[in-house]
Amino acid sequence: MLSKSCIYGIQATIYVAANASQDFVPISKIASELKISFHFLTKVLQQLTQEGLVNSYRGPKGGVALAKPSTEITLYDLIGAIDGTTIFTECMLGLPGCGIAEPCPAHEHWTKIRNELTVISRRLTLDTMAKKAGELNVRLTDEFRYAHKLFSSLKPVNGAQA
Amino acid sequence: MLSKSCIYGIQATIYVAANASQDFVPISKIASELKISFHFLTKVLQQLTQEGLVNSYRGPKGGVALAKPSTEITLYDLIGAIDGTTIFTECMLGLPGCGIAEPCPAHEHWTKIRNELTVISRRLTLDTMAKKAGELNVRLTDEFRYAHKLFSSLKPVNGAQA
């Protein structure tokens, strides 16, 4: 459904959003906490930087930070920036121009699913997901099963004020 | 969303279902009508044969046919046979065991989409799609834009009675 790149991008930005401070979070920190390959995650976050969803900063005390308030970044934005928006628009059978004028045999049913997907993705913000991730029993990774473990280890992440 | 193999399998079985006769339809015929690589489609249909959704027959007058009435083969069956059922069950963030006990930050929203997907896929049969494909302006391929063209060329496909 979603590419690995996209999943990593979503996980990482939730993590950054949950780190409420304005500091830049080093990618190495995110990668090790989330058990994602550092080099691969670097590429994903570069892409999000180029798309204007996150800001980056080099050097000591550098890292990445959200470019906008977490209430203004949606799941739709993240998916669109990494995997593109075809998932929200494309025909199930991959037929170009599938629509009311020239539908495919599954058009009306698939449209319903896509609409649901679009509406939910547009409504679901990083803020909402980060708050969920802050609650007990809601997890962001496979290894650290419980979020409270995850985010207690997050707090002393970077003592610096940027 | 769906793999190419899966899309081809769906298109091909709709095509077979729309060919109401009990004859075996040669894969070469399906491939050329649907503009799909013959050898690749062969592999996909072999898979559907092994999964018991279609029957095959070798030699002259051979080909493939639905193993069950088209009213009893659903989109869910086809997707499950080729891409597997993970699309209907898997967490958006790919976390194993994502559920009520250990949800991910997007769990409840994603569950809604997956349920919609599952319900619709289970309800949508080859029969329904084949009938749609028989109507004007409903198409199955990119090249042959209108189904009535497609299926007028289909009728004399194979004069043989199996």
Added chain:
DNA sequence: CATATTTTGGACAAAAGAGTCTGAAATCTG
């Protein structure tokens, strides 16, 4: 200014998906 830290940008390798090809087995026709 020298050094350590961190992103950037590219090259590169491994794995999976998509597509091609060939020969063997089964089956019909004459």
Added chain:
DNA sequence: CAGATTTCAGACTCTTTTGTCCAAAATATG
């Protein structure tokens, strides 16, 4: 039985995705 047709089974290539690595640019610290 001989030949033509069609699926079956496997090897093979090409492309995309995923993952790894390294040197260069930017920046903070002492």
